[in-house]
Amino acid sequence: MSPVKAQQLCPVAGDERVAVASVDERLELALTDGRVLRVAGVEPVRPTPDNPDFDMASREALRSAVNDGLDIVTLGRPDRWGRIPRFCLSAANVRRHS
Secondary structure, eight states: OOHHHHHHHSOSSOSEEEOEEEEOTTOOEEETTSOEEOOTTOOOOOOOSSOTTHHHHHHHHHHHHTTTOEEEEEOSOOOTTSOOOEEEEEHHHHHHHO
């Protein structure tokens, strides 16, 4: 795929701006409106003997990264469990590129 085509397929802004209230130990993002975003394909890090606070540091890093909120793009309809696939963009990056 050409770089131009790839850029056309990738959204540059979301349908909706949301604020993140918290990040839990599974790196799920609780939004201020009560919804929860579960990040597919991301496994939380575990503490190690050399870095016993590694898990807490990763949560804090994610929390800092989404501090300005997220722009979300709905990609499809709910599945049989009510999950809705969404593409999320950092609101800080959306402001920089718009």
